[in-house]
Amino acid sequence: MTTTTTPAGGQTAQQTTERRDWAALERTYYQHTFNRQLVMERGEGVRVWDANGTVYLDLVAGIATNVLGHAHPRVVQAIVEQAPKLIHVSNLYINERQVELAEQLYQVSGGMRSFFSNSGAEANEGAIKLARKFGRLHRDGAYEILSMDRSFHGRTLATTAATGQKKYQETWAPLPDGFRQVPFNDLEAVKVATTAKTVGILVEAVQGEGGIWPASHAYMQGLRQWCDEQRLVLICDEVQAGMGRTGTFFSWEPMGMRPDIITMAKGLAGGVPIGAMLAAPRADLFEPGDHGTTFGGNPIACAAGVATIRTIVEEGLLAHATAMGAYLGERLEGLATKYPAHITSTRGVGLMRAFDLAEPRAQEIMDGALARGVLITNAGPATIRLVPPLIIQPGDIDEAVAQVDDVLAAL
Ligand SMILES: Cc1ncc(COP(=O)(O)O)c(C=O)c1O
Known part of the structure; x- marks a missing residue:
């Protein structure tokens, strides 16, 4: 030895x-x-x-x-090419790979702008903050998010509160205020639970951790219509179901509706840690100082992300x-x-x-x-x-x- x-x-x-x-x-x-x-x-x-x-x-x-x-050779090559140039730079400055990845996501999402984080939980935290800002500006300070039974949204305190599985919640009380769960695939339950405090609906179009349960198309369309009628934001958590896993880039695509906010992570950079929160113009409300991150959208992660999306599309x-x-x-x-x-x-x-x-x-x-x-x-x-x-x-x-x-x- x-x-x-x-x-x-x-x-x-x-x-x-x-x-x-x-x-x-x-x-x-x-x-x-x-x-x-x-x-x-x-x-x-x-x-x-x-x-x-x-x-x-x-x-x-x-x-x-x-x-x-x-x-995957294209992901490896992207990392190897990026590493000697710039491994990390503060979000005080623009990094080219980050803009490229945001551009790709803008194209595949039909015009949504990105904010990058490091994980799915963080992407959902960003979505929750954005929804609360929407509530402050457009719904008299409403802040509550309705999410679904059997859902999974992450391990931070807020995303634990949004997760509809008691086993993830029990030990950590008190959880942050502003989250309620309703049965999945039940539009009426969402309608009944909506109050003046409600600002948004958070849903996985195909539940992952809960056991691979797809939402019905009618349910997702009903959620969209309800959000429009009630001035709520519709957030789709695509952390597990996104990136082509269900055969379309986003799992909600064949369901005849569009969310206001999308969260992503997991496959986005082919295994390099990243999260993303995408906002459609209606919900694109962050201003300088509202949200931030040290590592989110790091050049290495974004280079891997650009290569991953290119490979999915081109191959x-x-x-x-x-x-x-x-x-x-x-x-x-x-x-x-x-x-x-x-x-x-x-x-x-x-x-x-x-x-x-x-x-x-x-x-x-x-x-x-x-x-x-x-x-x-x-x-x-x-x-x-x-x-x-x-x-x-x-x-x-x-x-x-x-x-x-x-x-x-x-x-
Ligand atoms: C649908 C969904 N949202 C959020 C998360 C949390 O992602 P992360 O573990 O990257 O924080 C997961 C993780 O399994 C997930 O499946």
């Missing part, structure tokens, strides 16, 4: 040839916020390798984040996601038919798929798939969620389904 000792007395990892027990070190040095064992070392396309050299087919994709898979990945999503859906239906005692239903849009289990055995199924070289995730104890990269091929889907079939057969 060759090591050098740092002035603080620790060992520098790069200069240590002895294998380190990363899982044990993680337990020592990292807060216990995640229950995890597997040490991931590198990835390429739809595959990822652990520190022992075991390869996995990755249908988790950073939870709907590595939309172009791992180490026809929206149509590909639609086709692969339909195929994955069919194959999951096949599993449901074969294992009626285990799978009670399947659903999804594009490459955002789920199946429900008769019993809360999601962890067992994930563990079984992992042991067979396939990474899948869950949405609660009785739902399996599949959010693979948009570049996935039919052969990969066949391989994943065969392994999950094997797991189900062994249950």
Whole structure:
């Protein structure tokens, strides 16, 4: 073993040839916020390798984040070209990549302007602030946001208050005021809950963490109409469903309506941390001093974002996601038919798929798939969620389904 000792007395990892027990070190040095064992070392396309050299087919994709898979050459090249030029510059100055990414989002959103942050929660925080400004200016100081049961909007206090799942909220009371949840896909519930205090409606057109539940088109159109009638803002959280995952750039696109505010993150920069909050002219109300960020819209993240969107558009990945999503859906239906005692239903849009289990055995199924070289995730104890990269091929889907079939057969 060759090591050098740092002035603080620790060992520098790069200069240590002895294998380190990363899982044990993680337990020592990292807060216990995640229950995890597997040490991931590198990835390429739809595959990822652990520190022992075991390869996995990755249908988790950073939870709907590595939309172009791992180490996509165009994302890598964008980062490598940008890094020597400018890694970071304050938002006191314009950076070219940030403007380019905003320009692309303006085009794909039909004329909405961007504000960049670092995560989905932060993007939603920006949307909440913007809605409150709208309320101050146009609705007598209204500030309350209606969001949906089973929704997920992030882990900050405000986005926890907006999240419609008690398990994320219970421990953190008191949560910030100004948030109420109503049942999803129920327009009447929104109407009944709207008061003089209400300023906006926050909705995922396809709920992700809650278990892949698409909104009905009529519901989304009804929300739009209600917002117009009542002078409210309609916010679509596209953090998980956006970036082509459902086969269109935004998941609300086929639903016959347009939001006033869109939030994005996850896949926007192909795996580099970024968030975005887009505003249509009606809600584009921020002025200098209203909102800000040190890192948001950083040149590296935006360079990766520009490359990611270009690749999705130029390589026809929206149509590909639609086709692969339909195929994955069919194959999951096949599993449901074969294992009626285990799978009670399947659903999804594009490459955002789920199946429900008769019993809360999601962890067992994930563990079984992992042991067979396939990474899948869950949405609660009785739902399996599949959010693979948009570049996935039919052969990969066949391989994943065969392994999950094997797991189900062994249950
Ligand atoms: C729909 C939705 N909104 C917001 C978030 C929060 O994003 P982040 O973890 O980047 O803060 C998530 C994360 O899973 C999400 O799925």
